[in-house]
Amino acid sequence: MSEPASISLGIATRYATALFELAKDEGALKALEADTTSFSDALAVSDELRAVIGSPVISREDQGKVIAALGAKLGVSALFGNTLALMAEKRRLFVLPQFLANLADQIAAEKGEVTAEVTAARALSAAQSKKLAETLKARVGKTVKLKTTVDETLIGGLVVKLGSTMIDTSVKAKLAALQNAMKEVG
Template sequence: MASQLSSINLISDRYASALYELAIEANKVDATINDLKLVQKIIGGNKDLKLLIKSPLISSQDKLKVFMKIFSNQGINDLTDNFLKVIANNKRFAYLSLIISQFMKINSAKRGDVTAEITSADELTEEQKNEIVNKLKVKLGDKLSLNYKIDNSIIGGLIVKVGSKMIDSSLVSKINKLKIAMRGT
């Protein structure tokens, strides 16, 4: 299972990297981003389209025909159009959402953007959010975007995730550490 997951990540990374490099060469990074956001939005909002993409019973060429019909009047650029054709020819439509996500991650990394996920037990006030933003900007720089989540199971405190790093100052984490420490004595 782990090797299958790494294989999927490798595939999505290769396609996303290739598309990003082509977008840079063609000076169409922003246009490609807009196109890919549109593709994600349309896929995300259409259950039937999601099923079509994942279906092994429908050929990649038929999937491409559906996509071309949907996007023909949307004004997508030729690079995105060719990308969808390559995905179809290589039978990689099932990876489309992962490839798009990876493309966005590559773009954020190249631009120096940092995304942090803040999880709290309750809704944070604007004052608390501003304090978090200011402290994180000191550590991470100005190109920072924050995603806030509420998870009642952490009881209190915060969990901050930036990339593969995590700062867990949640109350549930502290309780669990205390339980472990008490078992050891």
């Protein structure tokens, strides 16, 4: 990991841990989870928001106003809103994506959940998603939430990333392995 990336991750982790501990002490983890999800969703769909939090040209006051307005629109808790206001005041909003991801990880760990990133050749049905989650739960012993994306270049099958483990059952990977085997033969 590069030095600036590790510094950003360190900053994000400190803010996320502090907010998580405060919310846990107040019994507000459900609200924190909802706030984290709504802000993550807003950040994922808004190029303008990503530009505002990452721009060194926009003043901290203007960044704070944008974050406060978005927080009010999303109806975030006072604790979450105050943390974001502090981050804006200290010019730390550039770590917002890492901060939100870290918060989500801490909340999931507290609930005994893990997230599996699933890439499929086509969208999974509800029954397929449920079966996959149950199979992964049996393997890891924790509740598994699926984060599913579609990549048609896989042709068929799945790629599942669960922590440091990756399971690739895609047709694309099997064809690549066959191609490599044929190259070795001659």
